[in-house]
Amino acid sequence: xxxxxxxxxxxxxxxxxxxxxxxxxxxxxxxxxxxxxxxxxxxxxxxxxxxxxxxxxxxxxxxxxxxxxxxxxxxxxxxxxxxxxxxxxxxxxxxxxxxxxxxxxxxxxxxxxxxxxxxxxxxxxxxxxxxxxxxxxxxxxxxxxxxxxxxxxxxxxxxxxxxxxxxxxxxxxxxxxxxxxxxxxxxxxxxxxxxxxxxxxxxxxxxxxxxxxxxxxxxxxxxxxxxxxxxxxxxxxxxxxxxxxxxxx
Numbered sequence: 705x706x707x708x709x710x711x712x713x714x715x716x717x718x719x720x721x722x723x724x725x726x727x728x729x730x731x732x733x734x735x736x737x738x739x740x741x742x743x744x745x746x747x748x749x750x751x752x753x754x755x756x757x758x759x760x761x762x763x764x765x766x767x768x769x770x771x772x773x774x775x776x777x778x779x780x781x782x783x784x785x786x787x788x789x790x791x792x793x794x795x796x797x798x799x800x801x802x803x804x805x806x807x808x809x810x811x812x813x814x815x816x817x818x819x820x821x822x823x824x825x826x827x828x829x830x831x832x833x834x835x836x837x838x839x840x841x842x843x844x845x846x847x848x849x850x851x852x853x854x855x856x857x858x859x860x861x862x863x864x865x866x867x868x869x870x871x872x873x874x875x876x877x878x879x880x881x882x883x884x885x886x887x888x889x890x891x892x893x894x895x896x897x898x899x900x901x902x903x904x905x906x907x908x909x910x911x912x913x914x915x916x917x918x919x920x921x922x923x924x925x926x927x928x929x930x931x932x933x934x935x936x937x938x939x940x941x942x943x944x945x946x947x948x949x950x951x952x953x
Contacts, residue, residue, distance in 0.1 A: 708933050710735030713786040715779070717769050717826060718796030720747035722895030723845065725754070726921035727793050730929045732760025736791060739782045741767040743796075769796045769822030779829040789833040791932040794826040795845045799897050800860040812859045819863035820870070827874055831883060839882040841932040844871045846889040848947045864889070868943055875941030884940040886931045891947025893919040915948030 714731040718724035719740035725747075728740045732755040740755075740762055742748040748764040755762040763785065767778045782789050800807070800815045823844050834840030849857060850864030868887055875885040892909045910918060924946050930936055931944065945951045 708734040708929065708935075709791065712736040712790035712932075713739070713782065713788050714791035714793070714932065715739045715741065715782055715789060715830070716793045716795060717741045717767065717778075717822075718845075719751050719764075720744040721751075722897065723890065723893060723921045723924045724793070724795040725751045727795065727925040727928050728762065729755055729758065729760075730922070730925035731791065731793075731932075732762060733758060734929050734933070736760075737786055738762040739778070739786070740764045741769075741778050741796070743768050769794075769826060770817040772825050772828075775822075775825040776829050779833055783833050788837050789830060790837075790840055792826065792830045792840070792842045793845070793928050793932075794823050794830075794842065796822055797845060797863075800858075800863075801856055803856060804858040807859055815859040816863050816866075819860070820866040823867050824870060827870070827885075831874075831878060834883050835878075835881055840884070841936075842874075842883065842885045843928045843931050844885070844887050846871070846887050846943065848889050848891045848945065848950050850889060851943075851945070851951055871943075872941050879940055884931075884936070886936075886939060886941065887943040888924060888927055888931070889943055889945050889947065889951075890924050891919060891945075891950045893921055893924060893946075895921060912953075913948035913950050914953065917948065919946060919948060 714736040716728040719728045720742035740751045752762045752764045767774045797819045846867040847864040849861040850868045871887045
């Protein structure tokens with residue numbers, strides 16, 4: 705355990721696996737008390753168990769980030785139990801695929817509701833809690849797909865591009881209130897979301913990353929913890945590309 709965030713309270717959505725789970729554990733290792741949120745109960749409770757294994761403190765709150773009442777309840781429970789909210793990683797998201805003209809309206813709405821509306825709802829309820837204490841740091845997850853278009857992933861790219869624009873606007877709006885808001889945009893990270901692709905597609909994705917491999921969830925997690933720490937106290941409104949050089953080409 706290190707004390708980079710000792711005494712802080714960190715909220716992580718999408719904490720049941722992948723980047724979310726790795727970041728929840730990283731927050732705990734840095735000394736923060738963690739509130740892990742996800743729609744998946746069993747997997748979310750497993751994240752809490754792993755945090756406790758490394759000597760951390762955490763609770764799980766089942767949450768659908770596309771539901772305003774559930775997000776409000778999540779933030780309220782965090783403050784009621786721990787008295788404050790210092791850090792938030794709004795990570796919950798879902799993938800999409802299919803030709804732009806073949807995607808149904810329901811599928812479009814589902815991706816936008818979780819990835820973009822869900823991020824907005826988290827900000828909507830996290831920021832007032834942070835305003836009460838006059839400080840806070842938020843990191844929203846976007847994607848390299850929010851910067852570079854991918855054929856067959858229009859709704860996903862649109863949702864992540866929206867997250868970047870939303871986050872920058874929010875960062876400016878609350879910069880003088882002691883709240884910093886930044887973005888991480890991962891490339892291909894070794895998670896369940898990446899694993900759904902066929903092997904030939906995965907090989908094509910890897911070939912496009914100059915670093916020559918996929919990223920690890922822990923590599924994104926460390927960047928998120930840094931952005932939420934005092935070491936990044938002069939950083940706000942920034943989109944950190946964690947993409948193995950993909951967007952530099």
